[in-house]
Amino acid sequence: MKQQVDDHSRALVQKLWNYCKVLRHDGMSYGHYVEQLTYLLFLKMAYERTLPPRSEQSRIPAGYDWMSLKALDGAELEDHYNDTLRVLGREPGLLGLIFRKSQNRFRDPAKLQRIIVDLIHPERWTTVDADVKGDVYEGLLEKNAADTKSGAGQYFTPRAVIAAMVEVMRPAPGMTIADPACGTGGFLLAAHDYISERHGREMDRDQKTFLRDSTFRGVELVDETARLCAMNLFLHGIGGADISSTPPIEVKDALLTQPAETVDMVLANPPFGRDAVQQMIGADGKPLGGNADAAVSRQDFWASTSNKQLNFLQHIRSMLKIHGSAAVVVPDNVLFEGGAGETIRRRLLHECNVHTLLRLPTGIFYAQGVKANVLFFERKPASTTPSTRDLWVYDFRTNQHFTLKTRRLIRSDLQGFVDAYRPAAPQERVEADNFKLWAYADISERPGFNLDLWADLKDDSLTDAALLAAPEVIAAEIIEEVQAGLALFAQVAAELGGIVDDVEAEDGVEALLGETE
Amino acid sequence: MTAASLPPGWKQTTLGEIGAYHNGRGFKRAEWSVTGRPIIRIQNLTTPGKPFNYFEGDVDPRHEVHEGDLLLSWAATLDVFRWLGEPAVLNQHIFKVESWIDPDFHYFVLRGALDEIRRKTHGSGMVHITRDRFLGTEIALPPRAEQKAIADRLTALCAGLTGARERFRRADELLAQLRAAVLQDVILNGGHRVAISEIGDVFVGATPSRRDPALWDGDIPWVSSGEVAFCRIRETREHISAAGLGNASRRLHPPGTVLLAMIGEGKTRGQAAILDVAAAHNQNSAAIRTDRSRMLPEYLYYCLMAQYEATRRVAGGSQQPALNGKTVSRLQVPCPPIGHQAAAVTAVEKTLAAIDAFEAIVAKAQDRGGAALEQSVIAATLRPSPAGHGTRPSRPQSEPAIAEQQGQQR
Numbered sequence: 029m030k031q032q033v034d035d036h037s038r039a040l041v042q043k044l045w046n047y048c049k050v051l052r053h054d055g056m057s058y059g060h061y062v063e064q065l066t067y068l069l070f071l072k073m074a075y076e077r078t079l080p081p082r083s084e085q086s087r088i089p090a091g092y093d094w095m096s097l098k099a100l101d102g103a104e105l106e107d108h109y110n111d112t113l114r115v116l117g118r119e120p121g122l123l124g125l126i127f128r129k130s131q132n133r134f135r136d137p138a139k140l141q142r143i144i145v146d147l148i149h150p151e152r153w154t155t156v157d158a159d160v161k162g163d164v165y166e167g168l169l170e171k172n173a174a175d176t177k178s179g180a181g182q183y184f185t186p187r188a189v190i191a192a193m194v195e196v197m198r199p200a201p202g203m204t205i206a207d208p209a210c211g212t213g214g215f216l217l218a219a220h221d222y223i224s225e226r227h228g229r230e231m232d233r234d235q236k237t238f239l240r241d242s243t244f245r246g247v248e249l250v251d252e253t254a255r256l257c258a259m260n261l262f263l264h265g266i267g268g269a270d271i272s273s274t275p276p277i278e279v280k281d282a283l284l285t286q287p288a289e290t291v292d293m294v295l296a297n298p299p300f301g302r303d304a305v306q307q308m309i310g311a312d313g314k315p316l317g318g319n320a321d322a323a324v325s326r327q328d329f330w331a332s333t334s335n336k337q338l339n340f341l342q343h344i345r346s347m348l349k350i351h352g353s354a355a356v357v358v359p360d361n362v363l364f365e366g367g368a369g370e371t372i373r374r375r376l377l378h379e380c381n382v383h384t385l386l387r388l389p390t391g392i393f394y395a396q397g398v399k400a401n402v403l404f405f406e407r408k409p410a411s412t413t414p415s416t417r418d419l420w421v422y423d424f425r426t427n428q429h430f431t432l433k434t435r436r437l438i439r440s441d442l443q444g445f446v447d448a449y450r451p452a453a454p455q456e457r458v459e460a461d462n463f464k465l466w467a468y469a470d471i472s473e474r475p476g477f478n479l480d481l482w483a484d485l486k487d488d489s490l491t492d493a494a495l496l497a498a499p500e501v502i503a504a505e506i507i508e509e510v511q512a513g514l515a516l517f518a519q520v521a522a523e524l525g526g527i528v529d530d531v532e533a534e535d536g537v538e539a540l541l542g543e544t545e
Numbered sequence: 546m547t548a549a550s551l552p553p554g555w556k557q558t559t560l561g562e563i564g565a566y567h568n569g570r571g572f573k574r575a576e577w578s579v580t581g582r583p584i585i586r587i588q589n590l591t592t593p594g595k596p597f598n599y600f601e602g603d604v605d606p607r608h609e610v611h612e613g614d615l616l617l618s619w620a621a622t623l624d625v626f627r628w629l630g631e632p633a634v635l636n637q638h639i640f641k642v643e644s645w646i647d648p649d650f651h652y653f654v655l656r657g658a659l660d661e662i663r664r665k666t667h668g669s670g671m672v673h674i675t676r677d678r679f680l681g682t683e684i685a686l687p688p689r690a691e692q693k694a695i696a697d698r699l700t701a702l703c704a705g706l707t708g709a710r711e712r713f714r715r716a717d718e719l720l721a722q723l724r725a726a727v728l729q730d731v732i733l734n735g736g737h738r739v740a741i742s743e744i745g746d747v748f749v750g751a752t753p754s755r756r757d758p759a760l761w762d763g764d765i766p767w768v769s770s771g772e773v774a775f776c777r778i779r780e781t782r783e784h785i786s787a788a789g790l791g792n793a794s795r796r797l798h799p800p801g802t803v804l805l806a807m808i809g810e811g812k813t814r815g816q817a818a819i820l821d822v823a824a825a826h827n828q829n830s831a832a833i834r835t836d837r838s839r840m841l842p843e844y845l846y847y848c849l850m851a852q853y854e855a856t857r858r859v860a861g862g863s864q865q866p867a868l869n870g871k872t873v874s875r876l877q878v879p880c881p882p883i884g885h886q887a888a889a890v891t892a893v894e895k896t897l898a899a900i901d902a903f904e905a906i907v908a909k910a911q912d913r914g915g916a917a918l919e920q921s922v923i924a925a926t927l928r929p930s931p932a933g934h935g936t937r938p939s940r941p942q943s944e945p946a947i948a949e950q951q952g953q954q955r
Contacts, residue, residue: 055700129631131612499726499896506719510907513712517914520705523698524922 040151044164047147051139060133062168063252064140066259067113068148070126071097073262074271076154087123087271092116098144106137122268122275125258129251161263162217169212169256185214185297185357186392192442193295193355193402194218196384196451201227201235203243203292208282208343210246213257215295216276217264220244241269245291247282254279283339286328290349297357298340300398330375333368335361341403342372345380348407357388360399363479373477377416377468380405383454385421386445387482389428391497392437399425416468422448423462423482429497434504554688555929560658561680563947564651565643566617567607569635576600583633585610587618590626590639600634608635615642615652623662623674625655645947647689649696657927658682660920685929686947699926706919713911720904727896728851731889735848735879742874745835745845749807749870750826751796753789760789765797766822770829773806773818775850785825796825801842803833805849805856807868814868815857817849831873840878844886847893848878 048061056064075094077084086093092112100108109132116127134140153161170184199205199219207215223239231239244266248254258277262268267276325332329342337358344354362369363385376382384404393400408415422445430437448463450456459465466481551557572584581601588595610616610633616626620638635641644651662674662682687695741747750768753760763786772781790796802820806813808829819842826832835842849856859872881889 053701054697055704497722497726499723499730502719502723502726506716506723506903509712509716509719510910513709513716513910513914516705516709516712517910520702520709520922523702523705524925 040156040164043147044168047143048168054135054139056133056135058168059252062165062256063130064133064143065168066126066255067130068097068144069153070259070262071112072148072151073153074123076152089115089119094149098149101141102137105141106132106134109134109137109140119272121270121272122258122262123271125275125277125279126255126262128255128279130255162260165260165263166212169260184211184393186437187214187218188437188439188442189357189388189392189402190214190218190295191439192446194222195446196404196449197293197295197353197355198451199223199293201231201239204245205243205293205295206245206247206291206347207294207296208247208287208347209296209298209340210248210257210277211253211297213246213260213277215297216244216246216257216261216266219293219295220264220266240266244276246277248277248279249281251279283326283336283343286326287343287347290352291347292349292352294344294347294352294354294356296340296344296354298337300359300393300400331368331371333372335365335369337362338365338369338372341376345376345407348380350407350409353404353406355402355404357400357402360401360480362403363401364476366476370477373479374472376405377419377471377477378414379410380407381415381417382419383416384449385419385479385481387421387423387425389425389430389437391430391432391435414468414472416471418465418467419471419479419481420457420463420465421481423464425482426462429501431497431501431505433508434501435497551685552687552929554691556686558684558686558947559680560655560682560684563644563646563654563684563686565645566640566680567643568619569637569639569641570604570608571637572598572600572634576602583630584636585616585628585633585639586636587621587639590616590618591622591624604634607641609633610635610641613648615644615648615655616640617642617655623659625652625659627652646686647692647696649700650687650692653696653699653923653927654684656920657923658684660924685927687929695926699923702922702926703919706914706922709914710911713907713914716907717904717911720900720907724897724900725851727893727900728847731847731893732851732879734881734889735885736881737879738877739880740874741833741845741876741878744840744878744880745803745833747870747874748796748798748832748834750828750830750832751791752827753785753791759786761785763787763789765790766824768804768818768820768824768826768830770806770808770813770827773804773813773816773830775816775818777819777821778804778824779821781824790825797823798825798832798834799823801834801837803835803842803845803849805831805833805868805873807831807873815849815853817846819843819846831868831870833873838883840880841883841886841890843890843894845878847890852876852878 044065048058051061052058071088071094074086074088076082078086088094092115097105097109097112113127113130113132116123117130118124119127132140194215197219199222201223205216205219207213210216220239220243223243244261246254246257246261248257254277258267258275261276326342328346329339331338331342333339341356341358341362344356348354363373382403382405384402386402386404388400388402390399406415424442424445429435430441444462448457448460457463457465464482471477471479471481569585577584577598578601579599581599583589583597584600585597589597610628612629612631614628616628616635617640618624618626618638619640625642642648642651642655646654662679686692755761761784763784765785765787766778766781767783767785767789768778768781769783772778798820800820800822802824804818804820804826806816806829808814833845835845856868856876859868859876
């Protein structure tokens with residue numbers, strides 16, 4: 029029986045992918061495909077809830093539900109779809125969040141109809157395994173991230189890193205867990221899955237309801253991304269019990285105000301780099317990240333700076349309950365930037381027990397050349413003595429060569445780190461070649477309170493040696509890119525070949541193909 | 546092509562007859578805001594990433610821009626764009642295109658017409674075109690169904706070209722990485738490291754007084770630090786005289802000497818070069834004469850190239866970053882046996898040359914597949930053909946080529 033279900037799910041996944049390719053040929057990007065799929069799937073699933081056995085009352089305004097779309101075709105369908113998107117965007121709760129500022133991206137209503145009638149309507153999506161739905165959706169999100177021009181890559185933290193972080197942080201039932209830069213929801217979902225798997229059997233009904241409805245909070249700046257996040261959570265069964273009530277995701281700039289409530293755990297990967305954010309224009313034409321140059325000035329902050337990652341560190345500290353814990357991905361410059369950076373590091377190590385730093389390898393993020401780390405800390409009660417005693421640094425950067433395609437980072441690559449961390453018994457940690465500890469006293473004497481500790485250990489001139497993949501690996505990727513580019517040219521040439529006597533175009537492409545063989 | 550020779554269903558017409566072009570309006574600085582709808586200026590269309598000013602109030606519907614609208618810039622550059630953002634308002638010198646034909650076909654027709662105009666005016670475009678001339682530009686218009694089919698085809702073709710260009714751009718980035726990785730391998734495989742002082746002598750240069758012309762313009766090549774740019778130095782911009790040289794043996798360096806730039810905020814600091822001629826140099830670079838029984842100059846040169854970033858960090862600190870003779874002497878490089886060094890140098894040079902050649906090919910691909918090719922593709926596909934360029938018409942043949950009323954928008 030399970031085998032049948034698995035086969036069916038796999039077939040479904042394949043269908044969704046195939047359709048994506050058809051639409052891509054029509055000019056629809058992965059991002060837009062995921063977006064449209066989000067609207068349609070959501071409506072279909074909302075409709076399914078009104079059917080037996082749940083037989084719930086419909087939360088969708090009359091006349092704008094799934095069946096009203098299914099009944100139409102052609103220009104009527106197009107018009108009604110546009111109206112539906114507009115009307116639902118004004119609804120409260122999760123419904124409004126999903127549909128706010130939504131746009132129809134189908135150039136051809138016939139394709140829209142086909143997706144509705146052939147692809148989505150025949151399935152009972154609410155019964156499809158949450159994992160399958162989630163995997164497919166996340167697969168599409170990841171493809172979107174890989175589509176580098178869209179810039180969506182900056183929202184994507186490698187799954188392997190998320191999994192390792194969650195595993196050492198050990199979220200438990202009853203905790204409140206938040207991500208103030210939640211992107212498409214990777215951390216929140218991983219934490220949810222971890223709790224379900226480890227504790228699912230022993231959790232009672234109340235605990236399960238708490239896990240579903242009250243555990244997770246996310247904040248995301250960009251409407252489009254928040255939409256994907258809410259849908260991602262929804263497909264995994266989080267926060268969708270009542271689609272009219274407050275969704276678990278808020279759309280706003282988390283840094284603007286002090287958090288209204290504190291939580292037990294924060295997992296986050298704040299967006300990369302000042303420059304990356306400044307160049308990103310959202311689909312609405314507005315620069316993402318607001319006015320990236322402005323220094324954020326808040327009562328609860330230790331220092332005023334325009335460095336986004338430093339500000340997120342301060343913000344996350346404010347989000348934590350006393351004894352709450354956090355794991356945050358930060359770029360190298362957070363460890364050594366002077367001025368406000370020094371003040372912030374000093375205060376962070378005083379008020380929190382900053383106990384572990386994981387140096388991540390390069391080549392794992394969609395953003396080019398990123399050097400990042402994960403900082404683990406716990407908020408402690410106020411005290412005159414510093415809360416940090418020792419900082420353990422795990423080096424997973426030196427001599428680690430990864431790329432996005434030919435040598436991807438997988439969870440087992442980080443097993444060494446998880447083992448060394450000893451999440452259940454950190455007092456039993458032992459030093460090793462790649463795992464060393466620094467005492468607070470030594471750290472506090474360093475000029476600028478510089479936390480780039482590992483860099484001093486090895487001969488400076490070798491520091492960069494760890495950053496690049498082996499030449500053969502890079503060469504293989506180059507060939508892949510050039511071949512793909514030439515294939516596209518060849519496709520264009522083939523299309524033109526049928527109709528063109530324009531010597532110039534043909535000549536150009538053919539000559540190109542000839543030379544680069 | 547005359548009207549008589551057009552395929553059936555096609556007609557000869559002009560840009561002015563297939564749509565209306567509405568100029569935007571001026572927005573004074575006082576009207577700029579940070580909330581409301583973005584004001585589209587030409588720079589917002591031509592330069593992605595340029596911030597917008599916003600406008601809070603209402604505007605005439607002719608100045609409203611919605612997603613999918615075509616915009617024609619009419620100043621600085623003459624070009625057509627599709628607006629893909631949120632509802633916005635239009636600044637002057639940009640025209641919103643009200644289409645009476647298939648809007649996607651209209652977009653390509655405009656692309657084609659503007660390419661043609663630019664070609665005729667040798668790229669300047671703006672100088673020679675008036676609104677009337679523009680509106681009077683002749684175009685061949687197919688039936689409605691075919692408009693859509695041609696537009697669809699062009700969209701796919703242009704997407705293919707853009708995709709290809711993106712691939713080549715990425716290949717370029719990877720080639721730079723490959724260069725670095727190859728050099729990095731030299732270091733990783735070089736084994737045991739020694740200080741430069743152990744394998745050679747380090748000298749700091751000098752600059753003769755600029756006030757005394759007798760010290761300059763002689764026949765001794767004199768290297769300034771900007772010329773130390775990862776290259777072999779065969780000639781220099783400036784020369785000094787024998788008088789300017791002073792104590793010869795210490796200041797005139799033989800061919801094969803490796804220079805290392807020590808000072809500078811920009812990219813110069815950390816760069817190296819090898820002398821192919823005897824030369825003197827300024828105090829901003831160090832000259833390293835290697836003991837050839839222990840280290841080949843070329844090997845040292847490639848090590849310094851590989852360690853460029855690390856060398857720059859040696860001076861470190863937020864004050865004037867700079868190396869000096871002492872810190873250069875203490876820099877470490879691998880020092881394998883001479884035979885190994887020679888083999889490494891040969892291998893690196895061969896690989897770097899191959900990378901150079903490949904970079905040239907990719908550059909050519911980018912060049913050939915660039916704007917000019919796209920223009921040709923558009924021009925060719927727009928050319929009337931009786932067989933039709935589309936693969937299947939998706940609308941009934943009876944739909945009019947140009948929408949009846951002027952006011953009929955999408």
